[in-house]
Amino acid sequence: MLERRFHPNPEESHSIDELRTHLAERYSIPTFELNPMLEPLLEIENYVNTNLQVSEDRLRFFFAVRAEGPVSLALFLYHMLRSRVRFSGLDEAARLKALTPLLSKISAIDPESLAAYSCHDDLFRFLLRTGCTEEIKGLCIALYYSIDEYLDELDVILRKATALFLEHLPDMSAVCHQVMQEAQQKAGDNPFKLFGILDSPDTPASVTMCPSIMGFHRLHWDFSASAVYVGIYYQAIANLVQKYSDPCASLYSRLKSMSDKSRLEIFRILKASEFNGLDLSEKLGLAPTTISYHMNMLVREGFVSVSKRGTGIYYTLNTASLRRFVQELEHFLL
Structure with missing residues (x-):
């Protein structure tokens, strides 16, 4: 800093x-x-x-x-x-x-x-x-x-x-834990993979990976200490860079997921409360397989969240994701 x-x-x-x-x-x-x-x-x-x-x-x-x-x-x-x-x-x-x-x-x-x-x-x-x-x-x-x-x-x-x-x-322990878990999975036994390098003859015998809060936006290898500092928002910012490099594609995909009368009706129903697939099938008069198709698309786009209780699968409207989508659409068009 x-x-x-x-x-x-x-x-x-x-x-x-x-x-x-x-x-x-x-x-x-x-x-x-x-x-x-x-x-x-x-x-x-x-x-x-x-x-x-x-x-x-x-x-x-x-x-x-x-x-x-x-x-x-x-x-x-x-x-x-x-x-x-x-x-x-x-x-x-x-x-x-x-x-x-x-x-x-x-x-x-x-x-x-x-x-x-x-x-x-x-x-x-x-x-x-x-x-x-x-x-x-x-x-x-x-x-x-x-x-x-x-x-x-x-x-x-x-x-x-x-x-x-x-x-x-x-308290940023959850963010730090998640970032380190993802970094360790990506690096495996070769920390060079974090930097897009598949192999190097100079890999140290051991490397310590640490989350970096104030260096949140970058990866930094301190060779003198054999330590890699992983910015806590490095991957999140990289994802945003990719997302807004072609905003049309991202918005089109999500708009397409809404361009169906039944899916819009699902949004309206889930606004009131969470429901399982059978309840939605009865309310909309659609076959369970059709409901499953619609829900898979909405879950994939992040508009709906899934939870499991016992043997039942319940769907909840992801209002934060919907609001963010509206903000993105406004930013792009207005």
Whole structure:
């Protein structure tokens, strides 16, 4: 969330509100489809940003994605926080060796080039010869001298942000469980399948899959942690993109399911109460097989829900689906 807020590219979405606008405009998805998913997340984002009492400059320092790297300084340091590594007791050579992976990622310099140096004077001279920006050179030197202080500062920020996030987080356990279940079924024993890759020789021995709430719209593989983060609405948004790529086909199919006098009469009857197939057959004067044909079509389009009690099958009008269909039709025609 904070990386998104401080992304340096002005064309990127810097908030959930901007991301919602982007999805609506680029893929012609009406906002009534997106709002039920995104409004609770937008409230969380606003709550954290409003109440996180950390200066804008310090947040930008940690969470801005610099041009030389794909992610923010905060993400690099976060992995160090998780491993509880400390640098204060190390001599120059050991400190530089321990920091080489971090410095190479920040500066986009081959780690083998840094591995040849063993003291801060060597590091300074090497950085002066590189093509890095002055900001990156200064950052590398600052991290060399004060890495523990930066880790402590980031730790405090993340704890504050996490506490605010959890204060305002609604119960999303059911959504997370469903998303992870679907992702695990799709991936099987090969997580690359989630990304549309059927085979790869570089598959790790084990991969942890985690639901991502604020990264709700994407899949992200963190190779350094062997973790795949699955956005809780990634598949739902993908389905909406597909649905509105050809809205005529979707609307035509559902309009066709209604274009029968008997099916319209079924809607009217189910509006009052749920019924089983035999009751509907008697009320409409139609054969049970004909009722079954009509109900299968309405269930397939999502207009009618089915429940089983004992040996009986009961049909209920799905009013939410019908209202959504009317909204889609209005959005398309008006």
